[in-house]
Amino acid sequence: MNTALPKNEAQKIETLSQYKILETLPEQMFDDFTRLAAQICKTPIALVTLINHNQQWFQSNFGGAVTQSDREIAFCTYTILQPEGLVVADALADERFATNPMVISEPHIRFYAGVPLITSQGYVLGTLCIMDYVPRELHYEQLEALRALSRQAIARVELQQDLANLEHAKQESQQLEQKLRNRELELLDLLENGPSSLHCVDGNGIIIWANQAELDFLGYSREEYIGQHIAKFHADQAGIDDILQRLAANETLCNYEARLLCKDGSIRYVQINSNVLWENGKFSHTRCFTHDITARKLAEEAVQQAATKNQYLARAVAAVSDGVTITDPNQPDNPIIYLNPAFSKVTGYQPEEVIGRNCRFLQGAGTDPHTIAHIRQAIAERREVKATLLNYRKDGSAFWNELKISPVFSDEGDLLYFVGTQTDISDRKRAEEERDRFFTLSLDMQCIADFDGYFKRLNPAFEKTLGFTPIELKSQPLIDFVHPEDRERTLAEVAKLSTGEPT
Template sequence: MKAPLPSNEEARLKALREYKILDTDPEQAFDDLTRLASQICETPIAVVSLVDSDRQWFKSKLGLDASETSRDVAFCAHTILQSDLFVVPDAQQDMRFSDNPLVTSGPQIRFYAGAPLLTSEDVAVGSLCAIDYVPRNLTPQQQEALEILGRQVVTQLKLRRNIAELEATLRQRQETEQALRASQEQYRSLLDLSSETIAVHVAGKLEYINAAGARLFGAVTPDQLIGKQLLDFVHPDSRAAVATRQNQVQVNQAIAINQEKLIRLDSQVIDVEMTEVPIIHSGQPATQVMIRDITALKQMKEAMLRATVAELAKQELEKEIIGRRQLEESLKEQ
């Protein structure tokens, strides 16, 4: 007799497939429980059966060659309708199974006992069953042991799923971290190639500076500057303003471009434009500083200003000389 479908069949199949265990290779944890069931129940056959939509598939089996059978003839299709142990003492004498091909021909099942594999939501995804070729029954102790082993099968299913989910999460995290590292390396390559100075500091301590920054401060390599305090390179006239801006950036305040004076390693004073923005560096709040050397530009502007002032002074002097000459000539004519 074909077993009816459980009332929760849709939810049951969904729960089964969430374990992602169908058609997987044998695993020692399940094989150990199957062997224990066979030994405790003293049966030649024991199986961990998972009931799919149209078949029962054996995750673990002892004493059987088949890896699956049709659900229509599966004893376990009846077991999943129960919440307790399902026992058939003699299948030939049970009208539900007397004409079942598994009884009338190979493997000629006579005795069957199955513990439903119930999830935490009381959904039966399969059974742990003990099978014999002769009619018989189980002692109360054997029945209890089979139910306990059935619960252990469910525990293994959950453990297996949790491990798979954890491994998937770890793989995803590793892929994300790898992509992030690649992105960071690409970004750092762009920073290293920049002609402008770009530095990163955490609470004022330099964590990164590009090659252009090393040249700006008179260092041979950026490593000479890593770990030093940015304020150590700021001219005393600019130190208070720069320190104030560092505090503002730490609370995510916008900072406009500012002109300051810095001191190189060779003690040369340079004029720069500085822009600071808050960022996250190595998982902690930091500040990215962009510095442009305007010393030459400022010197050129100052030289142009001096030249302009000198030209204006020259023009005024020439006007004054011309005026005096005109006055002298006017006096002579009188």
Template sequence: MPIATPPENELARLRLLRSLNILDTPPEESFDRIVRIVAELTKVPTALVSLVDADRQWFKAKVGLDACETPRDVAFCAHALHEPEILIIEDASKDERFADNPLVVGDPKVRFYAGVPLRNAEGLTLGTLCAIDYQPKTLNASVILAFKDLARVLERELLQRSAAVDSKQVWDQEREAKQLSESRFRLIFDEAPTGKAIVDLDGQFIEVNAKLCEITGYPAHQLTQMTFRHITHNDDLAQDLSLLKALLDGTRRSYQLDKRYVCSDGSLIWVQVNVALVRDAAGRPLHYIAVVIDISERKRAEALVYDYQHHLESKVERRTEELARSMDALQTITDNLPVLIAQVDQELRYVFNNDVYRQVFGIDPRALKGKRIADVLSDELFAELEPYFIRALKGERGTCDNVRYTASQNRVWSATYIPDIRNGVVNGFFIMSQDVTERRLFERSLIDQAMRDPLTQLPNRRALDQELAALLAQQDRKPFAVFFLDLDGFKLINDLNRP
């Protein structure tokens, strides 16, 4: 069974872990709440906040497990310390790193494990937020993302504890300064990787370390002549003062605030400030301890995300306006065409109608949107046209040449039904209907001229041939007879009266 090697920063990691004074402490709701959420989110019986000590992993919070700790040699979390984001073992019995692990081959027979490393701002890994199941399992991308977000919340809890420990250490050092040498105090205070300051009750800096000078761009001798108001952006000052008042009132023990500092060159920098109030043994306020972290990179990233989102929203708005203009133009064009035009969805409801519908049906085309075709056409006409609708919804184009929309208007229409196919899917169909009444009358006139004698207006020889051909073409025709009538002298009369 492979044993996880310690991280390269193992000594610094252990120092930080033990400085938090969190090992072997009683349960806390802020941690217990996280593991309950993880267990529900990932649908596992066991979830843990595991802190990896030198030779053990100890559980600060747990769901579904009685043990308080396990040896580090068998701990899955010891392997997770090396992962940049998350370690997921879908089936430990098939993973060569864990197949012979005592926790896999024996009770509790672990199969699934997912652990997100918990790190501080300097990248030191304290442990993991993990989920365990005794059956193989997979997590989808959204659950993994939420799992990581919960780990970040937990890191914030540990970071606040770390900041509080830092503040307490500074406070303890100040209280012991009477006994310790000034050089030792300076070493602890000045060499810290975060900005630190002791601030009096009026807001003036009493002591500042090198990191705070680096963040603000001011040398120490200038900062100690200034108050925090001088370097705090005006828009952030009111909230800062309100939180300080809460410290003095005793309604808060500490606070954390993201705000902007005005640097020596006039530029702005985003910082996270953790502030605690130091009181004497009698409870009287003495001064503030401030721990300052540069978060300008994080804010720049957030600004980029915001700008990109705003850019997308602007594009959507512009596109919406363009579509609206296009629809207006389309409505204007179609309203002025002598053609009945409509768009129908898959449920045979009107999506679009041009103004010709007002002329034919006497209905405002805007009132037709969403109405079913069956509610607009007569029952007889709907039954006649329904087969064309069905064919169009199947992706077939069809034309009906003899449509009479209203009985009161003796008009004949030729309607074409065109499928609306997008990405291979039929979303409905378009109706293009043209008034062919005049054309039909003209065609009928031509037929009459061809089939009737101009003098007598009786059917001629061509009409007779056509009728006979039609009768002979019938499959189930009945017997019929043809009678001939000879009119003596009719040819002379016909010739004399022919123009």
């Protein structure tokens, strides 16, 4: 028996799955409908069926013995295609069902009438149907009663689904509320026990809350701090007045520097980041983070004092012909914080172009990466380093830089600065290159010897004239290559050279 499928079959199957009633135990509410349908129509069997891909399930079975059947042989497969219902007075006389196993064998069904269970969205989930073992007719009133019962049955199904959805939504809402409460607790714990100092002040300047980091930072107990006016803990009255005025004007404070009074009488320098929470246009409270910058401020003051005391030294550094830079290794990327005029003269860069930058901007395509690695290693190890490297001026021209970098430590051993001196040795390098070229191309025998009496360097003419290889010449004392009659006079001349006397 082949029947067509509803056009919205896929949506119907999905809806049936969402209702979660397929393959569940029979429910009392359906039994009431099947019992009433059997009584109204005076039939021995009444069913509520639900139909999925290939099965027909009897969710309520009044008078019958089975709980399911194949969709292929189900009368209801035709019923779901007819919105007004299906009536089969005599199944043996109907060619659609005459050979149906349910007709020609147990339970020998001869009469069938059914109406579809149609949801409010228009999906047919199954049927409400009646059956008899003998042919019979169904009155119009009885068919209308079946239709009414089917509408009530599907209404109960949808009501049950709505209640289930509400319960599910309620559970989800409760779970979400619990998650939100947990998040709030986590946030409160982070604010209360986090490392950053934080306090809140109301519109009158009264501290209404502070976390433990704030209390520990200033040394006050919660009772000593909460409920007090914030001005009580500021060392500068004008400063706190300015802060409160700006916040009241809805200004956000970023890195505002101030001085706070600790319980032990000491003063701490801080940066303040704060804004106001406004509720219905009214000042509720501030959210104020304070960051301790005392160490930095004290270091700045010490540098300023040292600069004042050593102004003559500073003038001397500014007057030297070699470039001098000072970098701060305690800041990110070890930036330049000072350069003398000679540095600008050598490189072409002005102070405003250099301050705050790492010295690597002088490097270029010809800078030896091995030399750079050597310098970086020394800086990482906080030790002095000397190197000669090719650097580049602002105009792109190259120059040879004889560089020396020295660390500066405090009395306590803390690294404060690196001082670098840069000497432009380009002229010397060119002279050395010219000397080396002359040494190599000269037809005269030329050599460089050490005071230990051995050759250190020989030009090609020396090797060609004597006929020895460079290895042979460097492996023996130079006096071995002097004629025996000339050795005494040669040694005397060498002795003069060792004392700086010309020969």
